[in-house]
Amino acid sequence: MTTEAGEVIGWSLRPAEPADVFAIAELRAVVLRADLERLGRFDEHRVRQRFRDSFSPAHTSIITVGPAFAGCVAVRPADDGHWLEHFYVAPGFQGCGVGSGVLRTLLRKADEERVTVRLNVLRGSPAQRLYERHGFTLDAADEIDIFMTRRPPP
Secondary structure, three states: OEOOOOOEOOEEEEEOOHHHHHHHHHHHHHHHHHHHHHOOOOOOOHHHHHHHHHOOHHHEEEEEEOOEEEEEEEEEEEOOEEEEEEEEEOHHHOOOOHHHHHHHHHHHHHHHOOOOEEEEEEOOOOHHHHHHHOOOEEEEEOOOEEEEEEOOOO
């Protein structure tokens, strides 16, 4: 469902199940392909296997729009806050408010809990602008990754 401005409404989150691993691994390959190819790091098998090896259903949510699988996001607890990981929005739902809505919801909860949120994003990825708009700042960078942090407001 979309508004006249093309923004998606009616998204929701549900807990991930072990069987979701295959759909998420495939989405990861689709979403990251252009950036990984640009960085000379795309490997058809590795992009899926790295996710399958680290998948934690307990920390992962599935994003749905109506009955459609629209993406996923993981929030993993760490000693110094939370790590936002595996945040992938399916191409058909990018640019219409799903990612921003999910991120706002997760950050609101982190702020209520007074928790710092950290993430890494591939260098040159358009997702970096999304994170910057939501208050993440640069911590460090290497030739592949940009590491960012968002602290709760005072």
